[in-house]
Amino acid sequence: MAIARVARRILIGMVLALLAAPSALFALAYGAITYLYLSVVFSPPAYSSSISISELNATIKLEFYMIWDVTQESGVFLTASTPRGSVRGEITGFDWLHNARHSIYETPQHEVAVLSPGEDDYVVDLRTLELKTLSPFASSVGWKYIGAFDFGRPGHALQFFPASQHPECIPMRTSRDEYWPRMSRAEYRKEDCYSSN
Numbered sequence: 001m002a003i004a005r006v007a008r009r010i011l012i013g014m015v016l017a018l019l020a021a022p023s024a025l026f027a028l029a030y031g032a033i034t035y036l037y038l039s040v041v042f043s044p045p046a047y048s049s050s051i052s053i054s055e056l057n058a059t060i061k062l063e064f065y066m067i068w069d070v071t072q073e074s075g076v077f078l079t080a081s082t083p084r085g086s087v088r089g090e091i092t093g094f095d096w097l098h099n100a101r102h103s104i105y106e107t108p109q110h111e112v113a114v115l116s117p118g119e120d121d122y123v124v125d126l127r128t129l130e131l132k133t134l135s136p137f138a139s140s141v142g143w144k145y146i147g148a149f150d151f152g153r154p155g156h157a158l159q160f161f162p163a164s165q166h167p168e169c170i171p172m173r174t175s176r177d178e179y180w181p182r183m184s185r186a187e188y189r190k191e192d193c194y195s196s197n
Contacts (some may be wrong), residue, residue, distance in 0.1 A: 045077075047150055047158035051104065053112070058082045058126050060104060060112055062149045064158065078102075078131060080112060080124040087129040092120040100158060101150045101171055101193055103185075107144040115185060117171045134191045140184035169193035 010125065016157040026050035028065045043066070050061035076093035079086055091114070107113050112124040119136040147162040148169075168188045172180070180189050 008022065047100075047151075049158040049160050050079075051147065051149075051160040052103055053104075053106070053146060056082075056106060056112065056126060058112065060124075061112075062102055062158065064100070076116075078114060078124070080126060080129070080131070082129070085129050087124065087131050089131040091116065091122055091131075094118070099171065099173065101148050101169070103148045103168065103170055103188075104146045104160075105140070105143040105185075106146060113140070113143060113184075115170045117173055119172075119183075121184065122194055134184075136183045137179075138184050143185070 005007070005077050027051050038102040045063035045065050047064040048061065050059055052059045059079075061080070061081070063077040064093040065077065067073050074090060074093040074096070076091050076096050077088060079088040093116060101117060103115045105113040105115070109125075111126060113134060114122045114124070121134040121136050121138070122131060123134040123138075124131050126197070145168045147160055148166045149158060149160050150166065151157065152159040152161065168185070170185055170189045171193045172189050172191055175191060180186055183189055
C-alpha cells in the first residue's frame with residue numbers, strides 16, 4: 001500500500017513535470033528574446049557623431065543604431081539642437097554600415113539640409129525645430145556645403161568631415177537615370193562617392 005502511494009506520487013510528479021516543461025521552455029525562450037530585444041532598443045548607438053555650426057547656432061548629430069528588422073526601421077537618427085530646444089527623428093536609410101555618408105548644407109533660409117544616400121533627403125527648420133522630408137527635386141540654389149558625416153579611419157568611426165576635407169558628393173547607389181539632372185545638387189550626385197565614376 002505504501003509502495004503504491006509512493007508510486008502514485010512519483011507518477012503525479014512526472015505528469016506535472018511534463019506539463020510544466022513546455023511552459024518553462026516557453027518562458028525561458030520568451031525571456032531570452034525579450035532581453036535581447038530590450039538590450040538593442042535601450043542600448044547606446046553603435047556610431048554617433050555631431051558638428052556644431054556656429055553660423056546657425058546649432059548642433060547636428062547623426063546616430064546609427066543596431067536594429068532587428070530593416071523593413072520596420074532604419075536605425076538612423078538625426079538630431080538638431082539650438083539654444084531654444086532640439087528636434088530628433090528617425091530618418092530613412094538602408095544598410096548604414098555601407099551607406100553612412102550624409103551631406104550637410106546651410107540653406108539661404110538658415111535651415112539645415114541633409115542629403116543622404118539615394119534620395120533620402122531632409123531639411124531641419126531651426127526656427128520651428130521641425131524635421132521634414134525634402135523632395136530630391138527641391139531647389140538648392142544658394143546652398144552652402146558644410147561637410148559630411150561618414151566613416152573614417154582609424155577604427156572605422158563615424159565622423160564629421162568639413163568641406164575642406166571631404167569634397168561634396170551624394171551617393172545615389174543606383175545607375176544614373178533621366179531624373180538625376182533635375183535633382184538638388186545634381187552635379188554632385190554619383191553612383192558611389194568612393195570610386196571614380
